[in-house]
Amino acid sequence: MSITASVRTDDFDAAVELSALEALGGGAVASFTGIVRGEGDLLTLHLDHYPAMTQMQVERIAADAMARWPLLGIRIVHRVGTLRPGDRIVFVGTASRHRKAALESCAFLIDWLKSHAPFWKKESFADGRESWVEAKAEDDAKASEWLSPTP
Amino acid sequence: MSITASVRTDDFDAAVELSALEALGGGAVASFTGIVRGEGDLLTLHLDHYPAMTQMQVERIAADAMARWPLLGIRIVHRVGTLRPGDRIVFVGTASRHRKAALESCAFLIDWLKSHAPFWKKESFADGRESWVEAKAEDDAKASEWLSPTP
Amino acid sequence: MAGLDILYFAWVRDGIGRDGERIDTPARDTSIAALIESLAARGGGYAQALGQPTRLRAALDQRFVPLDTVIGDARELALFPPVTGG
């Protein structure tokens, strides 16, 4: 069993993450990558986070996923700091012997990160406007679908 | 909208596939990679296919996914010929503005490929045994979950 | 008379020992199941490969169809086991 989670300012290489998961021998690797969309003259997206809590949260999320699905590996990367349209923000990858487990746990982890990991996004536009992104009710709803039976 | 589908004997680069999807600007990219598992002294896995039908099937699958989810791109790679444990067999990647659409369509496409694309696997073992892999009832069941409303 | 191309895949091809053949166009209302039965009646590899139709699947002009489908004007019939791709 292999879990890695990193929070970093620099870009990551999705191929490296995927290769590490493929090498676990499970046969099924699922991934999700989130990229900054360049809508409405977005200049930069700044990600704030709560470092001490992030690590704990990610470990709990990963342990929760391990308890629900027969996984061989989980890799989570979340970037913080200042990003631009087209930049990767987040990667979640899972490896399992079962494709259903890989796919479902990947969806679970990204839903969870969106709704429960302590990150906040601030958008800066070409005209100088800045605003913190509002949480979507949709994200809370998605996370509730996975409502945890674990304590 | 960008759909690519290839059936090939040589390996593929998942990073290239992912990059192409990331470049579509949707913000959400999901992928599934299938790898040959090395169980029970498996020496090689041979994939037979029905070339004329494969192309038609993959185009129909992709069109079906496009009709169900708001997708910006689909990339499907399926290898044929002789593979070894650890080799990639199949890649499905999807891009969307919505992570739910990317994740669900990716799961749909791999389930569909498993159950409806004209590929057959033959296993060859170290002791000389060879056998065609039997279809799993599970795969038929998975595909039925997505039962198509399209004609 | 264009004839009907039959293609065999996986263990169906292994059993029959060839990857396909052209036969005279059967009567329009012949079902795939009936054609399979007549092919199996040839004995040998045909009987071995086609003797248990419940283990077979078919595609007519490159579309999956049930075995009770009539061949009609189709030009290409493929016979194979359930697929195991991905």
Added chain:
Amino acid sequence: MAGLDILYFAWVRDGIGRDGERIDTPARDTSIAALIESLAARGGGYAQALGQPTRLRAALDQRFVPLDTVIGDARELALFPPVTGG
């Protein structure tokens, strides 16, 4: 008296103008909501950032908790808007 470390994130920090502070440990049975109210009563940026508790979320010793949670022996309280990661 260890005190209670309070951390502010996102627009809560922008409004208050600092990323955190240490306050004297409140009474054990003080709820987070009550503490928010007393901080908002300072006025200025505090009133602006903390005046609408329904827009706030909290973590106590790095765990998300409802605002009616009592602070008890906690050493670190974080106040922030709903998260928007991923």
